Amino acid sequence: MRAFLQRFLFIGALVVPMELAAQAIPIGDAVAGAEVYRRECASCHQIGEDAQHRIGPHLNRIFDRGAGSHDDFRYSEALLRQGRDGLRWDLRRLDAYIENPRALVSGTRMSYRGLSDPARRADLIAYMRAYSDQPQNIPEAAPTARGREVNLSAEILAIEGDIEYGEYLSSECTTCHQRSGDHAGIPGIVGWPEEDFVVAMHAYKQKLRPHEVMQSVAQRLDDEEIAALAAYFLALGRE
Numbered sequence: 440m441r442a443f444l445q446r447f448l449f450i451g452a453l454v455v456p457m458e459l460a461a462q463a464i465p466i467g468d469a470v471a472g473a474e475v476y477r478r479e480c481a482s483c484h485q486i487g488e489d490a491q492h493r494i495g496p497h498l499n500r501i502f503d504r505g506a507g508s509h510d511d512f513r514y515s516e517a518l519l520r521q522g523r524d525g526l527r528w529d530l531r532r533l534d535a536y537i538e539n540p541r542a543l544v545s546g547t548r549m550s551y552r553g554l555s556d557p558a559r560r561a562d563l564i565a566y567m568r569a570y571s572d573q574p575q576n577i578p579e580a581a582p583t584a585r586g587r588e589v590n591l592s593a594e595i596l597a598i599e600g601d602i603e604y605g606e607y608l609s610s611e612c613t614t615c616h617q618r619s620g621d622h623a624g625i626p627g628i629v630g631w632p633e634e635d636f637v638v639a640m641h642a643y644k645q646k647l648r649p650h651e652v653m654q655s656v657a658q659r660l661d662d663e664e665i666a667a668l669a670a671y672f673l674a675l676g677r678e
């Protein structure tokens with residue numbers, strides 16, 4: 440019983456599993472975030488009074504907005520697709536996109552390498568939150584907003600995929616995705632860098648990406664199987 444209880448943290452009447460409690464850092468320092476914004480984002484995005492679209496869309500009132508929802512900005516087809524699937528910029532998704540844009544939107548036009556330091560992301564988001572409609576309604580510390588978003592340890596990324604096993608598993612996938620790699624309404628998945636493929640599958644598995652069919656496909660796969668599929672579809676692209 441004792442060992443069991445040690446896995447939980449008691450805050451008043453709230454019982455929070457340790458893993459979550461450990462991640463529930465307050466959102467961050469908006470003043471420090473202004474500097475992060477200036478260095479990382481301002482070359483492409485404006486924010487604040489009279490902000491206009493530039494290389495990227497302006498980022499006023501981004502919280503809870505649907506992805507790709509400014510009619511007067513030309514987004515990538517990939518971002519528009521996520522928007523149609525229901526992707527909204529809540530804290531968790533915003534954090535994931537800033538950490539690694541391609542994890543959330545594979546074909547995004549935002550050519551930004553990502554910001555890996557969770558504390559700097561938290562500061563940045565605290566700053567951006569000041570330009571939302573109702574900053575007071577955006578949680579200071581949604582537990583899920585913290586930590587590495589698409590939770591992939593180095594071990595998961597290091598798994599060598601078994602190509603033959605991947606081929607065996609792929610028959611389910613190719614009922615929808617074309618083996619030729621063609622994009623026919625459903626995106627092509629042949630010839631991708633393995634890491635992008637693995638990260639995308641985990642983004643569905645963790646429900647960061649909204650598409651429900653792919654969420655349930657990914658949920659049935661374990662880490663080895665995802666690695667095997669990544670290796671197979673990459674090899675298929677080389678044939």
Ligand code: HEC
Pocket residue numbers: 476479480481482483484494495496498501505506507508509513514515516517518528533536537544546547548549550551554
């Ligand atoms: C090199 C230019 C560039 C940089 C740097 C950049 N972005 Fe972007 N950003 C873009 C482009 C272009 C898009 C549109 C992406 C698309 O259509 O796929 C975009 C899209 C976005 C979106 C989605 C907006 C919407 O309306 O759905 C968010 C949020 C965002 N960027 C935040 C950031 C933040 C925060 C930073 C800094 C950490 C940043 N970006 C850095 C170019 C950039």
Ligand code: HEC
Pocket residue numbers: 520521524544545546608609611612613614615616625626627628636639640648649650652653656668
């Ligand atoms: C019932 C049809 C269906 C099946 C089966 C299916 N997919 Fe998908 N897949 C889709 C659709 C539709 C999308 C686009 C989803 C979206 O908008 O995020 C997609 C997206 C993806 C993406 C991201 C593509 C991108 O450009 O972002 C990957 C990777 C992927 N699927 C891999 C797989 C793998 C691996 C399997 C087999 C284990 C599989 N899919 C099975 C329909 C399917």
